[in-house]
Amino acid sequence: MLIHLQQLPEGYSERTSQLxxxxxxxxxxxxxxDVACRARIDRIQQQIHIRLTYQAEIEFExxxxxxFFSHCISDSFYLIVKQRQSLASQEENDDDxxxxxxxxxxxxxxxxxxxxxEIITSLPMKPLCDESCAGIDSTRFAQKNRNSGEDVDPxxxxxxxxxxxxxxxxxx
Ligand SMILES: [Zn+2]
Numbered sequence: 001m002l003i004h005l006q007q008l009p010e011g012y013s014e015r016t017s018q019l020x021x022x023x024x025x026x027x028x029x030x031x032x033x034d035v036a037c038r039a040r041i042d043r044i045q046q047q048i049h050i051r052l053t054y055q056a057e058i059e060f061e062x063x064x065x066x067x068f069f070s071h072c073i074s075d076s077f078y079l080i081v082k083q084r085q086s087l088a089s090q091e092e093n094d095d096d097x098x099x100x101x102x103x104x105x106x107x108x109x110x111x112x113x114x115x116x117x118e119i120i121t122s123l124p125m126k127p128l129c130d131e132s133c134a135g136i137d138s139t140r141f142a143q144k145n146r147n148s149g150e151d152v153d154p155x156x157x158x159x160x161x162x163x164x165x166x167x168x169x170x171x172x
Contacts, residue, residue, distance in 0.1 A: 060127035
């Protein structure tokens with residue numbers, strides 16, 4: 001998503017655009033189409049304030065039942081774009097918004113990566129097809145548990161061994 005500095009008027013303006021899907025986004029889920037973006041822009045000379053709203057339809061894999069499901073995400077964030085000054089005069093970013101800098105001779109600013117970063121951080125770490133998803137069909141695992149008698153996670157084995165070893169050492 002490009003902002004052309006020459007064509008960008010002083011004061012308020014609006015843009016809509018489609019954000020192309022790149023490989024980083026595809027790692028998160030299957031995007032059905034490009035992300036729809038709407039930018040409300042306020043330009044005050046060299047400073048550009050953008051309230052960006054995006055909407056996308058994504059196909060996730062449920063982290064419990066492993067079935068695929070479609071989900072619509074929509075959110076907005078605040079972006080401030082400034083002309084780069086000397087390093088010393090750059091203020092601290094207080095993290096309430098994303099800050100981008102452009103060079104004095106730049107003709108356009110690409111905010112695509114900033115938008116993709118925001119989308120990726122807003123996506124669920126463990127997507128669920130439904131809050132009450134019951135998980136994988138348990139009949140598939142019933143046979144296994146019946147054979148082993150007690151259902152003990154094999155990862156505990158190493159801890160039990162460590163504990164037994166330290167008890168041996170203490171009793172000596
Ligand atoms: Zn599920």
